[in-house]
Amino acid sequence: MTTFAAAVASRLPGGLVGSAAVALYPRFEPELRRLADFCPPNGVAVDIGGWYGPWSRRLAARCDRVVTIEPVPHLAEHLRRTLPSNARVVQGAATDRAGTARLWFPEGDSGDRGVSSLARRDIHAHCLEVPSITVDGLGLSGVGFVKMDVDGGERAALLGAAELLRKDRPALLIELESRLGPIAPAVDLLAGQGYAGWLLAGRRWIALDGFDLVAHQARTEHLVHQGLLRRAFVPHRERYINSVLFLPDGRVPGTS
Structure with missing residues (x-):
C-alpha cells in the first residue's frame, strides 16, 4: 500500500485512488479473491482499517452488512460517500479503550499513504487526535468475519x-508485519482463545504453526518497496506475505 499511495494518492482525486485500490488490491493481496474460503455469506463483516475501501467493497457484495472502522477523518468521509448502502462507517481507531488517541503520520501525509499508526515509529512526523473505540463497544452481533489492518496495534484492537x-x-484476517513490531503478542493472544493461523502460499493454505513468518518477511521485504503496480503485474518467485488468517475451534480454510 505504501509506495502506491505515496506515488499517486496525493496527485489524484480520492475517488480515483479508491477505484484504483479496489481494482488492483486482489492482484497482490490474493486473500481478497478467496473470501469464500473463510468469510461466511450473508451475516456481518467488520473491516478494521478501511483506508480507501478495497476490502469493504468486496465484503459488502458478499455480506448483508459491513461495519468499516477508519480513523482518518477524510478517508472515513470518502468511505461514507462511496461504499454501498449496506456498509456503515465508524470514524475512529480500534483499540482496547474508548476515548481519544494520537494517530501518527509521516511528513507530508494526512493518511492517504496507509501507514498511519497509534504507535509512533521513525517514519512518523506529526499526529492528529482521533476518537478511540473498542469493537465490543459497537454492540455488534452475528459477525462472521473481521479483517484488521492497524499497523502494529493488533493486540490492543x-x-x-x-x-x-x-x-x-x-474468522479473522490480520495484517502482521515483523518490521512494524513483534507479531507474537497477537498470535499468542489468539492461540489462547482457540484460534489457529493460516497463510495463503501460492494457491493453497498452509498452517502458520511450523512456518517462520518472521524469516519469510525479512527475506521478501524488498518487494514491499517496489510499489503496488509492480507487485501486481510483475511475476516474482514468491510474494511478501503479511496477511494471516485465524480460524477458531479447528476450522480449516475452505470448509464451512
Missing part, C-alpha cells in the same frame, strides 16, 4: 474485541 471473539467466533 483484539483486546477491545474480546467479547465479540468469545461470542461470535468469527
Whole structure:
C-alpha cells in the first residue's frame, strides 16, 4: 500500500485512488479473491482499517452488512460517500479503550499513504487526535468475519474485541508485519482463545504453526518497496506475505 499511495494518492482525486485500490488490491493481496474460503455469506463483516475501501467493497457484495472502522477523518468521509448502502462507517481507531488517541503520520501525509499508526515509529512526523473505540463497544452481533489492518496495534484492537471473539467466533484476517513490531503478542493472544493461523502460499493454505513468518518477511521485504503496480503485474518467485488468517475451534480454510 505504501509506495502506491505515496506515488499517486496525493496527485489524484480520492475517488480515483479508491477505484484504483479496489481494482488492483486482489492482484497482490490474493486473500481478497478467496473470501469464500473463510468469510461466511450473508451475516456481518467488520473491516478494521478501511483506508480507501478495497476490502469493504468486496465484503459488502458478499455480506448483508459491513461495519468499516477508519480513523482518518477524510478517508472515513470518502468511505461514507462511496461504499454501498449496506456498509456503515465508524470514524475512529480500534483499540482496547474508548476515548481519544494520537494517530501518527509521516511528513507530508494526512493518511492517504496507509501507514498511519497509534504507535509512533521513525517514519512518523506529526499526529492528529482521533476518537478511540473498542469493537465490543459497537454492540455488534452475528459477525462472521473481521479483517484488521492497524499497523502494529493488533493486540490492543483484539483486546477491545474480546467479547465479540468469545461470542461470535468469527474468522479473522490480520495484517502482521515483523518490521512494524513483534507479531507474537497477537498470535499468542489468539492461540489462547482457540484460534489457529493460516497463510495463503501460492494457491493453497498452509498452517502458520511450523512456518517462520518472521524469516519469510525479512527475506521478501524488498518487494514491499517496489510499489503496488509492480507487485501486481510483475511475476516474482514468491510474494511478501503479511496477511494471516485465524480460524477458531479447528476450522480449516475452505470448509464451512
